[in-house]
Amino acid sequence: MKRHFGRIKLGLALATLAAAASLIACQPSATPAQPPQSTEQVPVESPPAQQTSITMVVAQEPTGFNGLVTDTGYEQLVGELVYLAVSEIDPQGDIYPELAAEIPTLENGGVVLDEENWTMDVTWKLRDDITWADGEPVTADDVVFTWNAITDPEKGIWVDGVDYTDSVEKIDDYSFVVHYNTVFPGYRTQFGGENFAVYPEHFCEAEQGFTAWDCNRKPLSDGPYILKDWQTNDYLLFERNPSYYEEGKPAIDQIIVKVVPEESVRKTMMMEGDADVNMWLTVASVAELEGQPGVYVSHAPTQRWVMRLIPNLAKRGTIDASAEPHPIFSDLQVRKAVRMAIDVDTIVKEIFLDYVQPVWTEFFRPPYNVCDIPRPAYDPDGARALLEGAGWVDADGDGVRECHGCATAEEGTPLSFELMTYAEFGEELELAQQLIGEMLGGVGFDVQLSVIEGAVLWADYESGGIEQNGDFDLNLYDDGYPGTDPTDNMLWYYYHTDAAQPDSGWNVGRWSNADFDALIDDAYTLDEEYRKEVFCQMAEIMDAELPQILMWSGIEANAFSSRILGAQSTVNDSLSWNVADWTLGE
Amino acid sequence: MLSYILRRLLQAIPLLLILSLLLFTLVNLAPGGPLAGLSRTRRASTEKTEQLKQQFGLDKPLPLQYLIWLAGNDWMRVDLDGDGVKESYGTRRGILRGDFGFSYRTRQPVIEEIRHRVGNTMYLVSITLLVVALIAIPVGVLSAIKQYSTFDILATTLSFVGQAIPEFWLGLILIFIFYAWLENPLTGQPLLPVGGMYTVGAPFSLLDRTSHLVLPVIMGMVGWVAWYSRFLRSSMLDVIHQDYIRTARAKGLREWAVMFRHALKNALIPLVTLFALDFPYIFAGSLYVELIFAWPGMGRLYYDSAVRRDYPVMLALLIIGAGLILICNLLADIAYAALDPRVRYD
Numbered sequence: 001m002k003r004h005f006g007r008i009k010l011g012l013a014l015a016t017l018a019a020a021a022s023l024i025a026c027q028p029s030a031t032p033a034q035p036p037q038s039t040e041q042v043p044v045e046s047p048p049a050q051q052t053s054i055t056m057v058v059a060q061e062p063t064g065f066n067g068l069v070t071d072t073g074y075e076q077l078v079g080e081l082v083y084l085a086v087s088e089i090d091p092q093g094d095i096y097p098e099l100a101a102e103i104p105t106l107e108n109g110g111v112v113l114d115e116e117n118w119t120m121d122v123t124w125k126l127r128d129d130i131t132w133a134d135g136e137p138v139t140a141d142d143v144v145f146t147w148n149a150i151t152d153p154e155k156g157i158w159v160d161g162v163d164y165t166d167s168v169e170k171i172d173d174y175s176f177v178v179h180y181n182t183v184f185p186g187y188r189t190q191f192g193g194e195n196f197a198v199y200p201e202h203f204c205e206a207e208q209g210f211t212a213w214d215c216n217r218k219p220l221s222d223g224p225y226i227l228k229d230w231q232t233n234d235y236l237l238f239e240r241n242p243s244y245y246e247e248g249k250p251a252i253d254q255i256i257v258k259v260v261p262e263e264s265v266r267k268t269m270m271m272e273g274d275a276d277v278n279m280w281l282t283v284a285s286v287a288e289l290e291g292q293p294g295v296y297v298s299h300a301p302t303q304r305w306v307m308r309l310i311p312n313l314a315k316r317g318t319i320d321a322s323a324e325p326h327p328i329f330s331d332l333q334v335r336k337a338v339r340m341a342i343d344v345d346t347i348v349k350e351i352f353l354d355y356v357q358p359v360w361t362e363f364f365r366p367p368y369n370v371c372d373i374p375r376p377a378y379d380p381d382g383a384r385a386l387l388e389g390a391g392w393v394d395a396d397g398d399g400v401r402e403c404h405g406c407a408t409a410e411e412g413t414p415l416s417f418e419l420m421t422y423a424e425f426g427e428e429l430e431l432a433q434q435l436i437g438e439m440l441g442g443v444g445f446d447v448q449l450s451v452i453e454g455a456v457l458w459a460d461y462e463s464g465g466i467e468q469n470g471d472f473d474l475n476l477y478d479d480g481y482p483g484t485d486p487t488d489n490m491l492w493y494y495y496h497t498d499a500a501q502p503d504s505g506w507n508v509g510r511w512s513n514a515d516f517d518a519l520i521d522d523a524y525t526l527d528e529e530y531r532k533e534v535f536c537q538m539a540e541i542m543d544a545e546l547p548q549i550l551m552w553s554g555i556e557a558n559a560f561s562s563r564i565l566g567a568q569s570t571v572n573d574s575l576s577w578n579v580a581d582w583t584l585g586e
Numbered sequence: 587m588l589s590y591i592l593r594r595l596l597q598a599i600p601l602l603l604i605l606s607l608l609l610f611t612l613v614n615l616a617p618g619g620p621l622a623g624l625s626r627t628r629r630a631s632t633e634k635t636e637q638l639k640q641q642f643g644l645d646k647p648l649p650l651q652y653l654i655w656l657a658g659n660d661w662m663r664v665d666l667d668g669d670g671v672k673e674s675y676g677t678r679r680g681i682l683r684g685d686f687g688f689s690y691r692t693r694q695p696v697i698e699e700i701r702h703r704v705g706n707t708m709y710l711v712s713i714t715l716l717v718v719a720l721i722a723i724p725v726g727v728l729s730a731i732k733q734y735s736t737f738d739i740l741a742t743t744l745s746f747v748g749q750a751i752p753e754f755w756l757g758l759i760l761i762f763i764f765y766a767w768l769e770n771p772l773t774g775q776p777l778l779p780v781g782g783m784y785t786v787g788a789p790f791s792l793l794d795r796t797s798h799l800v801l802p803v804i805m806g807m808v809g810w811v812a813w814y815s816r817f818l819r820s821s822m823l824d825v826i827h828q829d830y831i832r833t834a835r836a837k838g839l840r841e842w843a844v845m846f847r848h849a850l851k852n853a854l855i856p857l858v859t860l861f862a863l864d865f866p867y868i869f870a871g872s873l874y875v876e877l878i879f880a881w882p883g884m885g886r887l888y889y890d891s892a893v894r895r896d897y898p899v900m901l902a903l904l905i906i907g908a909g910l911i912l913i914c915n916l917l918a919d920i921a922y923a924a925l926d927p928r929v930r931y932d
Binding site: 053055057060063064069070072153154155156157158163211212216217231232233234235237254256258259260261262264265268269271272274453455456457458459460463464465489493503504505506 | 617618619620621630631632633634635636637638639641666669688691692693694699702703706758761762765766776779780781782783786787876877878879880882883886887890895
């Protein structure tokens with residue numbers, strides 16, 4: 001039992017507590033001695049002499065086990081306990097087979113390219129030693145069934161790769177082929193990654209539909225654990241799956257996922273030893289929990305989220321940057337000055353306590369962190385000189401520059417704009433916003449700060465979404481792509497010219513560069529070396545034109561009890577990605 | 587009396603309809619939409635957004651959405667797969683027939699979401715109110731009887747403190763003292779547990795349940811005890827200066843009989859109104875208590891639905907809450923008539 005606070009004995013306590021203390025004397029420990037009643041039929045084996053159990057505390061209840069339908073991150077956490085996918089991504093970004101026997105490639109013959117039509121077929125071979133908890137084997141029928149349910153127009157859900165996939169067909173019980181209508185470099189994680197799971201055909205009811213079927217909440221497991229009990233908004237209780245395919249795994253008998261909304265309570269429970277895993281720590285919690293006896297904080301080895309500034313190149317309230325350019329941010333010199341005037345190191349150190357890292361290019365994640373883009377210098381004097389040279393001068397001496405001969409605004413237009421961020425991130429981002437406002441104010445900008453609800457900022461065009469409608473000047477928030485392939489989810493969606501149309505994508509800065517668009521098209525190839533070259537050309541264009549200003553990475557950290565061995569945080573999956581490998585030490 | 591009740595019930599119907607229209611419109615006209623909260627990626631894929639809009643019926647004009655929410659769509663043909671062809675009847679029955687739709691987040695029927703939690707909230711709030719009554723009534727009465735005594739001054743001061751303490755802060759302090767600081771010397775465990783209604787996985791134990799109740803009840807009751815005891819004190823003071831109390835004393839009744847048989851009985855009547863207004867809390871729960879002590883109740887359901895923009899859940903809670911307030915007000919009026927012979931509605 002780990003204790004953080006100084007303690008006093010009961011003699012010092014109020015007399016009224018004595019009665020309560022005696023009541024609690026018989027309280028059972030947090031580790032239950034007996035499992036609750038089973039809710040599903042599973043093969044029975046002799047119970048171990050001493051059940052091992054861990055408790056994970058989470059801020060929100062998972063909505064189910066299906067992160068493709070609703071993705072709060074908690075679905076992944078519990079989904080990894082019960083469902084397997086065809087392939088997965090490890091914390092370093094390497095893809096490994098799970099249900100699959102191997103990852104198909106051009107070299108091993110799993111991928112067949114039709115260079116004439118620029119299409120491809122991918123053949124997956126599955127392991128033949130994995131079963132569902134009821135003893136039925138996991139087969140290619142289950143994969144095909146899952147894919148068909150996902151792509152059902154009425155009750156399915158849009159997923160990555162669906163537009164490139166003509167069909168998924170069974171070859172035999174343990175192999176299937178995917179016919180693509182193009183070359184899709186993200187094929188290796190199309191049936192895996194952070195949210196995709198394979199569902200049992202004989203158990204899930206197709207007519208209920210993928211988005212609402214019962215097995216999203218009452219799963220039949222092929223993963224390391226089996227759901228035994230779910231008390232809504234309270235806890236989920238899992239027990240080890242005795243028929244899990246990896247011999248001797250998992251080592252921990254029972255996992256309780258407990259919903260504890262208040263962060264300070266979760267933290268205290270960790271310190272008291274009543275919780276073993278505290279998911280998604282804030283910077284303040286990391287600082288407090290690191291060094292606590294009995295607790296360690298695991299940081300992801302690579303990062304995904306990047307805090308960034310998105311300048312609107314179109315006039316505020318419009319969506320066509322070439323027809324009506326933004327008077328301030330369509331000026332490249334202004335964008336460069338903004339980047340030069342922000343002291344990222346100070347923000348990283350003072351607000352994020354050095355738990356995040358400076359980032360200045362989209363290609364900072366493995367395997368594509370290969371481009372030689374020099375880190376931009378913090379240079380407020382250089383920023384001032386740049387603005388002077390671009391015709392942004394403080395002629396009236398009020399501390400705010402105005403346009404006097406600038407290229408993009410009318411004479412006398414002040415260098416004044418709104419810096420908007422979102423509320424849900426919390427205090428650290430708002431402090432960073434204030435600091436950025438001060439830094440920009442120091443070189444002659446007049447910055448108005450505002451904090452908006454994310455649901456309003458990112459709503460679709462018809463719902464009045466601020467970004468889709470172009471109703472902003474400069475936005476500040478974190479974003480990043482899932483998986484390892486940036487082509488679809490980052491490069492096209494956020495930078496392609498076609499994605500600048502309302503509700504077509506998220507190029508809300510309305511940046512357009514024909515060369516960049518062509519490079520995105522070029523990136524749809526399986527030649528990894530060529531892709532890296534293409535990405536580095538893109539990185540240079542982005543560095544020169546600054547459609548977005550990237551500043552620092554996010555934080556992906558989870559706290560674990562010291563007795564848990566083998567856990568590792570990751571941005572590519574949930575913290576439970578390797579839960580079958582966890583063991584309990586002293 | 588019966589005709590009065592009927593009249594009030596009939597009046598409630600148009601009122602609820604107007605409320606439903608107002609609530610639905612206000613919720614749906616709020617900036618942003620319900621879809622942004624469904625994805626951890628800051629900006630959801632537009633293809634998925636379009637598909638979800640269609641699945642949730644958000645692609646239809648707002649008046650039609652309201653009509654479907656109210657009266658269902660099982661009487662009209664709908665386009666289920668987005669191909670533009672209205673091929674089959676819908677499945678929604680509308681709130682008028684008890685169908686509150688399904689949660690955008692969990693895809694579960696709203697009524698199920700409520701059913702899983704309402705019992706937990708009623709359990710906690712009922713016990714809290716019981717403890718409130720057990721403490722507030724004697725304190726209020728004694729304060730009034732012993733006006734300006736040391737006890738009265740102490741009780742009044744504490745009730746001011748009780749009302750002034752922020753509930754959220756109180757909860758954290760309780761956790762610090764009774765969970766993190768004090769320990770049970772016999773077991774070495776924290777003196778009182780936090781987090782939930784019972785120890786997960788352990789067999790049923792009344793002791794375990796009770797110990798999980800202590801801190802949430804203390805947190806929830808402090809404000810109410812302060813409020814009710816002050817209210818009762820002032821109500822009691824009003825009554826004991828009435829002529830009929832003087833008469834009772836003049837008749838030679840003992841002081842306790844005067845106070846408890848004549849004064850208290852009358853002083854409690856205004857409490858009925860107060861209680862009727864507080865009664866919907868039994869359904870709604872206390873957000874802060876549920877957040878701090880991880881109590882799986884209605885307060886958190888409403889909070890989550892509001893924060894995550896789960897409109898069907900939020901609307902159901904709002905409209906049920908509104909209905910409960912109307913009913914409780916009516917019950918208060920009826921109780922008044924029953925308790926006070928001077929009140930007549932006919």
